Amino acid sequence: MQRISLTSISILFFLAAAVLPLLFSTVPSLAGDKKHITVAGAADLAFALKEIAAEFEKETGYKVVLSMGSTGMLAKQIEHGAPFDIFFSADKGYVDRLAAKGLVLKDTVEIYARGRIVLATRKGSGVSLKGLRDLSGGSFRIAIANPDHAPYGIAAMEALKSAGVWEQMKSRLVYGENIRQALQYIQAGNAPAGIIALSVANVPEIDYSVIPAELHRPIDQAAAVVATSKEERIARDFIKYVNGPKGTPVMEKYGFTLPE
């Protein structure tokens, strides 16, 4: 057994030389020096907000940092002082609760989309459905988002109850943690049918039909400026921008439509 060899010392030295400057350098951060706003948004919005943010950056010179996550987690983080300027919630309820506690500015709460749900089937699964009533027969699994907390899951449950089939088929339901996971169950064929959001339904593997809006309470998605924002003016502008003539077409392209 050798003592510490020259090679290993030099390897260590090399590692230290490579790593130490990293530790003490200032962070080459995107969110650092340049003027910026941080937007916390529900994961579904990633593509739409990215596109709108790029345009907004060009026009205003402000950098838009997007922090995507689940609505519930982002709301919890805002309660504990997260440095966000705007919150795009997938569920207006969360924004209202934060507004009641004074954590977001009440007068900035604005609906940016009204969600729609669709009845989806996997192509080639042999399952064909004309409407929600057809879900009561058969033995196949049906994917929805978790109706305990996911807004689209709650709407799916309400629609199934309105159609009068909830009791017959609830034992065949599989819950996705969010709407994207429910979609993945159908895409992968683990569940040949399901109820998902219109905004994620446009994928090659599935057929879908939109479920009538009367069957469930509206899925209103709202945004608001966070009370601790240091860039309140530009944050207000961004929400207006998303709902304005530049943002609306992009939002619609990704399936987020404003209520009429």
Add this chain to the structure above:
Amino acid sequence: MDLFPLYITVKVSLIATACTITVGLVLAWVMAKRAFWGKGLLDALIMQPLVIPPTVLGYYLLVAFGSSGPVGNFLEETLGIEVVFTWKGAVVAAFISSLPLFVKPARAAFEGVGADIENAARLLGKTEFEVIRTVTLPLAWRGLLAGAVMAFARATGEFGATLMIAGNIPGLTQTLPIAIYDAVQSGDYATANTLVGIITLFSFSVLYVAGRFSRVRF
């Protein structure tokens, strides 16, 4: 390609591992060599992060270190340090979750160094510190290194607690595991694949170098 996630991951896991080794050495040594009241309780407490889900750990940390929490309030008021939603929050998450992975093997390594050989050194007139430096540490060296490598690996891959306490803020707190999660969530598989490649390559090289190094004697 934005390499910030790699940078912040390396920085956070190195600092966290350094903290883990410093605190862990003391804890492991005390638990291996000393009898005291509440040792079992302390052990169970340190091992907690191995058992409870990372998101739950993250929630505890968020509540404790948040601006309204007891620890967070103290740090902010008296020292002016903000922990949550900064890279320091990621360090705290990585430190707490990697601590048990260092303490467990380090304690076993210290216990493996028999009291006889240490007493022999004491009889020869060595002070306690000299016993540790010249007898215990050299003999326990491999177990300590193994623990350090495990701790570093855990710190690099830490996800759940980090997501809660540091958040997913690109350019500020978005570590590699979180950047990968973010890319998959938003359906950006090209970015996800690149980042997965980077983290795999990185962790593989670190473990390989550590493996080579463990053959060297103290």
